[in-house]
Amino acid sequence: MRKNVTREETVINDILDRADVLHLALCDDDGPFCVPVNFARSGRTLFVHSGLDGRKAAALKNGRLGFSAVTDMEPKTSDKACKWGYRFKSVRGEAVSKILLDESERAAALDIVVRRYAGESLPMNEDMLKITAVFALEMIEVTARIKD
Numbered sequence: 001m002r003k004n005v006t007r008e009e010t011v012i013n014d015i016l017d018r019a020d021v022l023h024l025a026l027c028d029d030d031g032p033f034c035v036p037v038n039f040a041r042s043g044r045t046l047f048v049h050s051g052l053d054g055r056k057a058a059a060l061k062n063g064r065l066g067f068s069a070v071t072d073m074e075p076k077t078s079d080k081a082c083k084w085g086y087r088f089k090s091v092r093g094e095a096v097s098k099i100l101l102d103e104s105e106r107a108a109a110l111d112i113v114v115r116r117y118a119g120e121s122l123p124m125n126e127d128m129l130k131i132t133a134v135f136a137l138e139m140i141e142v143t144a145r146i147k148d
Contacts, residue, residue, distance in 0.1 A: 004146050012145045015091045016041045018071045022048065025066030026059035033059075040109075040116040045085050046095065046137040047109040058099045060135045067137065068092040086147065093142030107133040 007010075016022075016093065022039040037048045037055050046067070050057040059065070070090045078084055101113045107124055110132070114122050 002145075004148070005080055005143050007143055011089075011146075012142055013041065014090055015071055015089045016046070016069055019069035019091070020071075021069065022046065023068045024048070024056070024060075025068070026056065027061075027065075028055060028059045028062070029097070030055075038113060038117060040113040042138045043111055047138065048135050048137065049110060049113065050133045050135065052131055052133050057121070057133050059106070060133075061099055063097055064094065065095055067091070088145075088147050090145045090147070091142060092145070093139050095136050095137035095139050100134045100136055103129070109134045109136065111131055137138055 010109050021036045024035045024036060024037055027033070033055070035065045037050075039048045041047075044135075048060075050060060068090060070088050072087070072089045076083070076085045076087050100109055107129060110124065111121050112130070
């Protein structure tokens, strides 16, 4: 493993908990595609939501996917072209996706996402909950990279 890559769970969790967006690497019959999503983490599970239909939801129902997240991006400059770039902390991994069918499980997972972004639980619109798919992404392989 590269010197700036780790499997340390505390480092991975810190990056995931501070990243604003999770990028999902998905694949379907039309080929691979990437989608940025809001998300929240609980243990080794990431929660995301989607409409019930559409390309993203269909691909998430297939089960396996890749993901990445980045935080602490800062430009790195120099008087030499090859020294330009970015400092950052990132996570990349693979997960197995499972759609949550139980209404109370879906509501609890969405509440985790809402609390992450809003800082508090907010009332759920029951009509919206009925047309929202919620997925639990169980991380099976994940690493963090610290690029200085």
